[in-house]
Amino acid sequence: MKYHKINGHDFYNMVVHASNKLLEESEYVNSLNVFPVPDGDTGTNMSATFKAAVKEIEGLNSKSIGETSKKLAKGALMGARGNSGVILSQILRGISKGLADKDEVDSVGFAIALKEGSNSAYKAVMRPTEGTILSVVRAAADGAIDSDEKDIVDLMKLVVDEAKKMLDKTPELLPALKKANVVDSGGMGLYIIFNAMYEALRDDIKAEIKDVKPASAKAAGASGTEDIDIKFGYCTEFIIMGNAEKANQFRDEITPLGDSQIVVGYEDVIKVHIHTNDPGLVLSKAVKLGELSKIKIDNMREEHREVLLTKEEYKKANVEQDDIFTEEIVLDVEKKKYAFVSVAMGDGISNIFKDLGVDHVIEGGQTMNPSTQDILDAVSKLNAEHIFVLPNNKNIIMSANQAAEISDKDIRVIPTTTIPQGITCLTMFNPEAEVEENVENLKEAIEMVKTGSITYAVRDTEVDGIKIEEGNILGLIEGKIKKVGTSYCDVAEEVLSEMIDEDSELITIFYGADVSEKEAEDFTKKIEDKYEDLDVQCYRGAQPLYYFLISVE
Template sequence: MKYTIIEGQHLKEMLLNGAYELEKNKEMVNSLNVFPVPDGDTGTNMSATMLSAAEEIKKIKDTSIQAVADAAAMGSLMGARGNSGVILSQILRGFSKQLKTKTSLTTKDFAMALKEGANTAYRAVMKPTEGTILTVARESADKAIEIAKSEVDFLNFMKKVYDHAIKTLNKTPEMLSVLKQAGVVDAGGKGLVVIYSGILKWLQGEIISLGNIEDKKDLAKPNFDKIEEIEDIKFGYCTEFFIKSSTPYFEGFKEKISDYGDSIVVVGMENLIKVHIHTNHPGIVLEEAVKLGELSKIKIDNMKEQHRTIIESEDDNVSNNDFSNQKEEEKEFGIITVAAGDGLTSIFKDLGVDIVIEGGQTMNPSTQNILEAINSINAKNIFVLPNNGNIVMAAQQAKDVSTKNVIVIPTKSIPQGITAVISFNPDLNAKDNEEEMLRAISKVKTGQITYAVRDTVFNDVDIKEGNILGILNGKLIKSGEDINKITKEVLDEMVDENSELITIFFGNGLEENDTEEIQNYINEKFSHCDVSFNYGGQPLYYYIISVE
């Protein structure tokens, strides 16, 4: 079928096709991750982000262009995982913004939306790197604008855009030496090309379905304590709705409804505002909201009734899927961190962390996961420690949509996270604590011992699948066949005469007697340092090493 005009229902189906095409090809995208460690997850993160957009799109009954684009932007915003997922959500946000006044689309409209998507993504990244998804988004959008000047048929238009996106993707190794050395194209860029492929397939008449793929359990969930008493639920009605408004979103609305409840989330996107609140007076909240514009998709759930059902069915998992209720008076500080491994979770809890979100390597929590944790803590100031460079952007995005005072400390490893928590001083104010945490993490060296998932060359190190890898401060420095040998070599690089403390967390699958050789080596060679060996229980990494 020939399309010269795209309606809202068409756009809905195109985006769903793109999301499902990525889901089916996510492992292929994962395989392109330059770092040959078992936590390469660009495809997984981008797919989770797009599936979140797809779920939001499927919920809406209004299939106008604006409604579909806004739903995609909203879903991807809250479901964004990892840096690639956050960037993808920003592309969809810009795409939606450009289409806010459109009732149907020409190829020129679509091209301009792609361009605004690329521009929005570039603005969201502090230091954009060429040779990544950003480059593919920008160059394919520029080409789309050029093509649309003479091509009105969407199928021909999208074929040419897709071809140019592949051409740009194939140039990414020339832009980033690490890609060239590893012999791969950029994974994020490939993910975007796969989405384009799904859109193109829809135009060709191929409808993609996920078939009988089961919904996957969300592993990156906050570890909330189960609410045992119905009386603990202070505000009984979980109220959600959208406001379609021509009035710009403003902070005064948040402040006004804050008098009527808690667990407030107000996400504003141009002419659409999504509101979530726990309240005893949903009618009053709706009366305040209707002053701003037309309301849609109103949902009010009786949480006490839901709680009785949960208790009766003895389902311990359901309560983790909602915003937790604040049961105590507001305190000055709260701390959220991310970790994988029962030992690491216990260590953070013992250090006073309020919530440990299960995740990290391979399980990057979404913006929504982090926001749920933020809203579950009744504190004036909340510190978020991502403990992974691929989670920092999602944490920052959660901060941006939160109504609370959130401080993201950009910890990129477990050792940095633990050091940040230890340096926290409840007698200092939020600003001074932030400065102290940043100062403390800058002095931490992080070592990691893991294994390679494929043959490659990285940083001039020849790597074979199954090799033991030694990583220092995020850089791969050693490769070999013996865990103890590689661990010793990494320690030798990390420890110097100024080092005072060595802390090692051994992972899931290692017993304490497996670590004796490493313990003896450290005690003999680095006798000037205090040494601490701890069970971390982390997956994928035999050892995580901290040197200060």
């Protein structure tokens, strides 16, 4: 096929096919993450972001490429997860800017839009790093701008080639990639997207959205309270604490039980998502592989009916109003000066945050980054003059900042990168102080906390001269691997010995879901005996993936 111009229908097929392809390759993209700790979720975050984007245009059927790209960018903006997802959303936002108010574009117009996407991505990052997705999008966009191709199929082929050339160069730009013998994971995700967009034009593919819940009933042509055709009614998500090598086998086993399944394994953790009519059967098969955690089952048909019902219909039906009318309900609550939103994983840590005054805890963290929309949803439930958001993870800060940028509420993102930093901020918060003073004080409080974490290696690698084998216990200080061993208690003790200095006064230990209460008590007693002059506290965090989170103040 030859395309001298493309319109909204063509662009729809391009991006939907790209979303489907990225979903298929998301585990491969995850595997390219260099750092050996179990948080390699670039592919998952980019795919979730792109799925949110194409969900926004499902049923649109517009010939206008400007309208289609605008809605796509909105979906990506709200659904952005993790740093890679936020950068992808900014690329789509820039492309939308380049296509604004256009029904169709030629090769020159599309090249300009790609360049806008590149520019937007670079502006979104405070300190751009070359050898990443940013380099790949810039090379692809520059190639398109310099091209004299008239056929957009040929232009996209050139874009793909330029993206691949830069992707192959990323190990030369980032030594960590070269040492691990991989290319940049975010760059690979973008290359997959561009290549799939090219395929859609070249092969005249009429794409259908995969693994995306139906758009609103009105867009789908439904009316009243009738159910649209939701074939599998229960969105089922959970984690199996079991051998990740069985992930593919389990995926094959549950495939006949539903659709939209995602099964991702990391050593002894398997994350599962499926739409099914029999959650119990899925869970009964899963429990054979290991202990289940974070089980969440949503009735999608019920959710659909609730969306259709108006507020008046709810009153007539005498149904209790809940989150559907949250914004109006919030206005009935007395407005307070300050409120807090925090991100956390593990019911123990979540309860600690709530005990310290956090108004809403978003479940998330490593491997489960909340989206911009998740953060906005949490903020929408609060009626306060100033709302502080504690991301508690470096990969969530960009999504939080994006939420603050587009919200009409006063959101202050305190850039906490660890759970202990978030907890310290809450203890240092002064409800009598003015907002700017609190912002300054909380940012200073972050610097007072040393954070250590104990987890395991998901791959063989070498980091800063330290040789690591899959399954090793890793001790990190401020996110950098410092200790490697075979016992998480021994590694934790070694990490503490490096964190403690003459100014240290307090040690706080949060033990994870894989550590028994007795193990935690024995470890705490050992630390108390070793550091008699320091206060030692131990709490059940129940966090997954990390045996211990440790802070020294």
